[in-house]
Amino acid sequence: MRVPQISMSVFEERRKKLSNQLRDSALILVANPEHIRNGDVAYAYRQDTNFFYLTGFEEPNAIFVYRPGKNPETALFVMPKNPDQETWTGFRYGIDGAKKHFHVDAAFSIESIRAELPRLLADVEQIHHTLFVDQGFDQMLLEIVKNLASSRSRSNRGHLTISDPRSMIGELRIRKSPAEIDWHRRACEASAEAHVEVMRAVRPGISERALHGVFLRAIMERGCAREGYGAIVASGENATTLHYTFNDQICRDGDLLLLDAGGEFNYFSGDITRVFPVNGRFNEAQKRIYQKVLTVQKDLVAMVKPGIARESLQKETISRLTDVMIDEKLLRGRKEDLIEKKEYLKFYMHGVSHWLGMDVHDAGTTSVNGEPRLVEPGFVLTVEPGLYVPADIPGIPDELRGIGIRIEDDILVTDSGNENLTIRSPKEIADIEAVMAKR
């Protein structure tokens, strides 16, 4: 027997916030499908974020229909109980359990979706559904829309339209409630402490894979269910690949290690990058370039407050990192020309910030009415400038070849400015070396 770990009032309140925008509409959410990894082994299951956000229900083969103001207002289609199968694959809530524990007006077997859904769509004017995730379901939905069209055509209303609800739900997800901030804080703090565990474990000769294991153990010991994304455990030159995920090389004396990893707690993700020396001490060139990126990163974090646009952070990053590139003889020429010709892209080629939440690159548009979105209290965003020097391009100082630096924190916007949720993971050179000296 299982019971939901989060109070259903959380999900009911979230749904309520959507209700005005869904008058005379049906929102349909389809649970993430299961995927086979190999043979009869499935990939570890994780519910679709929007499905979980509005229901709290974590099983696959489920569909949720929300029709504010109608009866039933909420309907959940789930796998029925099946003791034989549950002996193999574990507990299911079943139809009665879904109704009892997830506070929905009606629960049905997923097998009856074809019979029941037309009735739930007969008295609405619009459908909100994300197409192309489960194309089998899409096909069935289109058939239902077609069949309903004949009754609607007599009143000249045309087909029910289908619109994508992601930006509407994203508008809610971008503003975190106090409870959500608590969960997000847990994810970020667990992730930050896990980074420290990896700093303590790294040494010449250890594999990136073993360090990944250290990170996983540390986040799970702190209550995280899983990672928020596949960790990047990149030693030496591997750090110049932005989303390096092989994580199978041996860490070498004299190299740096870039760890970009975050745990997920109650579906909220941390996203932290730290760079530290495999042998515990930065060499002079590493120290110099790391310190320059760190100074930029800290200045960017200080800029985060209500009313700033992420675009402003990006502009400042390009300007400041181009200065570093000129200073370090990675680029030559006038700063304005180098920026105009986007020469900085050779060494810095990604956004400096993204929304963070239940998805690592979280929901919520970056612009509103064609204007850059200004951040508000309750938003969480990353700040992550980086500098990546490929080993094999001509005309650059040898001491910088193959160095990749990214420093990434998770920043909560507050009324008066911001709070760094990942402060527990040291980033000052002296602090990192002090942690590593105690190994």
Ligand code: GLY
């Ligand atoms: N971990 C992916 C990112 O930093 O955006």
Ligand code: MN
């Ligand atoms: Mn990030």
Ligand code: MN
């Ligand atoms: Mn990251």
